[in-house]
Structures are given as structure tokens and as C-alpha cells.
């Protein structure tokens with residue numbers, strides 16, 4: 382009997398020690414470093430708050446434990462550079478959560494009141510408390526690029542994509558739960574208006590209190606204050622505790638729901654907002670367009686354009702010549718030719734529409750208009766465009782032709798009509814002869830005049 386009691390007491394002491402080690406309750410003075418002791422775990426050890434590896438250093442955030450690639454579901458300071466391996470994360474005695482890098486001090490989370498303690502919860506929510514154990518901040522209310530079951534995106538909130546799979550700083554796409562009830566995806570740095578949208582649920586009449594939710598069976602849905610409005614996924618997937626579902630706006634701009642198996646340590650995609658990787662607007666930057674090859678998005682430049690940064694497509698394309706651009710001001714159809722790009726769609730930046738034209742008429746109209754740099758031709762309609770052209774992508778179901786003005790005479794290498802060069806050369810020679818002729822004539826007249834004057838003067842003396 383006494384032995385049993387002792388065993389029980391020993392077990393209890395062990396459990397307390399274990400709990401302490403697991404850091405359920407993170408208190409003042411607790412610290413982390415990237416290499417040893419990098420995380421505070423949730424009681425189930427499914428989630429961890431702390432340092433995780435990026436390409437050139439460490440970020441601070443929440444990740445799912447045990448996945449081959451630490452899968453982050455929340456990231457702090459996405460505007461700041463990653464930190465080196467000598468960084469220290471600290472909950473200070475005056476209640477601030479900071480990272481020390483040498484003598485530099487970076488704030489990680491900055492709630493309005495002093496932090497008394499923190500907890501990494503089993504659902505993946507990292508929570509900060511004040512001294513009265515009130516929640517003063519939680520990651521579930523401050524999403525970055527991921528939505529977890531039990532969390533919701535409320536009206537006015539946005540998710541932002543990461544820069545790349547290996548860099549969780551801000552990328553170039555966003556998802557907004559709008560106040561009108563519509564769930565919409567846009568590129569960053571654009572207004573919330575239809576021409577920029579590339580995905581929308583169309584629920585813009587659903588009222589000002591619609592939320593986006595994910596259930597623990599993978600069901601993704603919109604909810605107003607009282608009802609489920611719209612299911613985006615089928616749901617009904619396994620509810621096993623070892624499977625974690627998450628919605629993420631990926632670096633390529635596409636929304637996907639993933640299922641992570643903690644036992645098998647693998648994950649798979651169960652839903653995506655589109656199968657066409659070219660749908661996200663801005664993937665290819667200005668004057669570039671997106672094509673799908675082998676299920677991968679690839680960017681191409683318009684004819685006569687080259688990538689500004691070949692390794693970063695989103696920066697876009699620029700003309701492959703510069704010196705002669707002033708000639709755009711003249712009516713110099715001789716210096717230009719039109720090139721055709723088939724089956725592409727673009728943002729509309731039309732300044733003139735010509736009806737009942739042929740492709741050839743459209744090309745001529747653009748060549749003879751010094752303001753015209755490109756034209757979109759479809760079904761006898763010619764729409765003159767100013768550059769830059771944006772949001773281009775190949776759409777094989779669309780017969781639209783993009784006609785692009787390219788310089789020809791100052792690039793005598795390739796694809797160039799020979800006679801144009803000869804013609805210009807000939808013209809230049811003719812002008813040279815003309816100038817020489819005039820000079821000679823003037824000189825002759827001058828000589829004649831002077832000698833006439835001299836002869837005339839002689840006669841009088």
C-alpha cells in the first residue's frame with residue numbers, strides 16, 4: 382500500500398517535471414536560441430513557437446513539429462531580415478518578447494500591456510497573457526499566410542503570401558475577407574477593385590460580418606453571424622488527431638488546403654482555388670505573360686522585350702533597345718514592325734477602339750500612331766494600348782491577338798526585312814550626294830563672284 386502511494390507520488394513529481402520541461406507556461410526570463418533549445422512546444426508537441434530555419438538565417442514563428450520541412454503556420458516580423466544563429470529570444474522580466482542580436486534589440490510581438498506569461502496551445506495558437514491571465518494577444522487573431530482549424534479570418538483581415546517557399550517574408554499576393562462579404566484575392570499594392578481580383582467567391586451581398594473558417598475535417602467555408610453561407614471544400618476528411626488541416630496562400634498566389642499527417646510525416650493538397658498556375662495576377666511583372674508548361678508557370682516577355690532580372694520574373698520585362706525610343710514620337714512606320722502574340726489576355730489599357738478592322742488594318746493603325754505601342758485584336762475589333770501591358774497570360778481558349786510594335790531598323794541582326802536596311806542606306810547615300818552637290822555649287826558660285834569682282838575692279842583702274 383505504502384509502496385503504491387510512493388509510486389503515485391513519484392509519478393506525480395515526474396509529471397510535474399515533465400510539464401516544466403515542456404514549457405506549457407512560459408514565464409519571465411525564459412529564452413530560446415536558434416540551435417539549442419529553439420522552441421516552446423504545445424502540450425501535444427504538435428506545434429512549436431520559436432526559431433525556424435530560412436535560407437540565410439532564422440525566422441521566429443509557429444511551426445508544425447515533425448514535418449520534414451518545418452512547416453510554418455505563423456511568422457513574426459515579415460518585414461525584417463532573418464536573424465543569425467547567435468540570436469536570443471527572450472521574455473524579459475518587464476514583460477516584453479524580444480530578440481537580441483548582439484546589442485541590437487528587435488521586438489517580436491508588441492501587445493499594449495506587459496506580458497506576464499505565454500502559452501503555445503495544442504490547436505497551434507500562441508497566446509500572451511497579462512498578470513490577471515487575460516489574453517492580450519494571440520496568433521489566431523493575427524494571421525500571416527495560414528488559417529488553421531479553430532481560427533477564422535474576419536471581415537477586414539488579410540492573409541499575405543510568402544516571398545518564396547524558403548522565405549516567409551512578405552510576397553506579392555493577398556487574400557482579403559472583405560467587409561461586403563466577398564472573399565477575394567489580389568496582388569499586393571492594388572486597390573480592392575474588380576480589375577485586380579484573380580479569385581473571388583462572389584458573395585459580395587452577404588453582409589459585413591462574414592468570416593472564413595476551417596473545420597478539423599478539412600471543410601473550408603464562409604459563415605455570417607448566423608449561417609453557413611458557402612462551402613469551399615467538400616470537407617468530411619478524416620478527423621484523426623494526428624492529421625492537421627491548413628489553408629495557405631502559397632508563394633505562387635494560389636490558395637490551397639493541405640492535410641498533414643503527423644504519423645506518416647507527409648502532407649498532401651486536398652483543395653486549391655485554381656488548377657491554372659497562371660491565374661494569379663502579377664506573377665510575370667510588366668510586359669511579360671505567363672504560360673503553363675508541364676504544370677509549371679513560366680513567364681515570357683513580349684517580342685522586342687527582355688527580362689529586367691532573368692532570375693526574378695515578377696520584376697517584368699523592358700524594351701531590348703533604348704537609344705531609339707524617341708522615334709516613337711514621329712510617324713515613322715519605316716522604323717517599326719508589328720509582331721503577333723497569339724492566345725493571350727491582358728489587363729485592358731485601351732485608349733482607342735477601332736471597329737470592323739482586319740488584323741492588317743489594326744497593325745497599320747498602330748504603326749501610324751506614334752502613341753500606339755501595342756494593340757489587342759479580336760473579332761474585328763482593334764484596341765490600341767499604351768505600355769506597360771500587365772497581367773498577361775496565355776489562354777488557349779481566347780482568340781485574342783496581342784500586336785506589339787518592335788523596332789526593326791536599328792537591329793540589323795535578325796527577323797529584319799532586308800530591303801528596309803538597303804532602302805535606308807540608299808536614302809542616306811542620296812542625301813550625302815545632295816549635300817556634296819550643294820557645297821560644290823556654293824563654292825563654285827563664290828569663286829565666280831570673287832573673280833568677277835576682281836576683273837570688274839581692274840577695268841576701272
Ligand SMILES: *[C@@H]1O[C@H](CO)[C@@H](O)[C@H](O)[C@H]1NC(C)=O
Pocket residue numbers: 406407408497498
Ligand atoms: C503561468 O504563469 C503565470 C505567471 O507566472 C502564473 O500566474 C500562472 O498561475 C501560471 N499558470 C499555470 C497554469 O501554471
Ligand SMILES: *[C@@H]1O[C@H](CO)[C@@H](O)[C@H](O)[C@H]1NC(C)=O
Pocket residue numbers: 410411412413417418
Ligand atoms: C532551455 O530553456 C529553458 C528555459 O528557458 C531552460 O530551463 C533549459 O535549461 C534550456 N535547456 C537547454 C538545453 O539549454
Ligand SMILES: *[C@@H]1O[C@H](CO)[C@@H](O)[C@H](O)[C@H]1NC(C)=O
Pocket residue numbers: 449450546547648
Ligand atoms: C522540402 O524542401 C525541399 C527544398 O526546399 C523541397 O525540394 C521538398 O520538396 C520539400 N519537401 C516537402 C515534403 O515539402
Ligand SMILES: *[C@@H]1O[C@H](CO)[C@@H](O)[C@H](O)[C@H]1NC(C)=O
Pocket residue numbers: 590592604605606607
Ligand atoms: C459576427 O459574427 C460572429 C459569429 O460569426 C458573432 O459572434 C459576432 O457577434 C458578429 N458580430 C456582429 C457585429 O454582428
Ligand SMILES: *[C@@H]1O[C@H](CO)[C@@H](O)[C@H](O)[C@H]1NC(C)=O
Pocket residue numbers: 587588605606607608610
Ligand atoms: C446569414 O445568411 C442567411 C442565409 O443566407 C440569411 O438568412 C441571414 O439573414 C444572414 N444573416 C445575417 C446576419 O446577415
Ligand SMILES: *[C@@H]1O[C@H](CO)[C@@H](O)[C@H](O)[C@H]1NC(C)=O
Pocket residue numbers: 600602609610611612615616617
Ligand atoms: C456545407 O457542408 C456542411 C457539412 O458537409 C453541410 O452540413 C452544409 O449543409 C453545407 N452548406 C452549404 C451551404 O452547402
Ligand SMILES: *[C@@H]1O[C@H](CO)[C@@H](O)[C@H](O)[C@H]1NC(C)=O
Pocket residue numbers: 640641642645647648649
Ligand atoms: C502519407 O503517406 C502514406 C503512405 O505513403 C499515404 O497512405 C497517406 O495518404 C499520406 N498522407 C498524406 C496526408 O499525404
Ligand SMILES: *[C@@H]1O[C@H](CO)[C@@H](O)[C@H](O)[C@H]1NC(C)=O
Pocket residue numbers: 684685686701702787792794795796
Ligand atoms: C529585340 O527583339 C526583337 C524582336 O523579338 C528581335 O528581333 C531583336 O533581335 C532583339 N534585339 C536585341 C538586341 O536583342
Ligand SMILES: *[C@@H]1O[C@H](CO)[C@@H](O)[C@H](O)[C@H]1NC(C)=O
Pocket residue numbers: 544545693695696
Ligand atoms: C523579386 O522582385 C520583387 C519586386 O521587385 C521583390 O519584391 C522580390 O523580393 C524579388 N524576389 C526575389 C526572390 O528577389
Ligand SMILES: *[C@@H]1O[C@H](CO)[C@@H](O)[C@H](O)[C@H]1NC(C)=O
Pocket residue numbers: 712713714749
Ligand atoms: C504616316 O506614314 C504613312 C506611310 O509613310 C502614311 O501612309 C500615313 O498617312 C502617315 N500618317 C500620318 C498621321 O502622318
Ligand SMILES: *[C@@H]1O[C@H](CO)[C@@H](O)[C@H](O)[C@H]1NC(C)=O
Pocket residue numbers: 799800
Ligand atoms: C536577307 O539577307 C540575308 C543575309 O544577308 C540573305 O541570306 C537573304 O537572302 C536576304 N533576304 C532577302 C529577302 O533579300
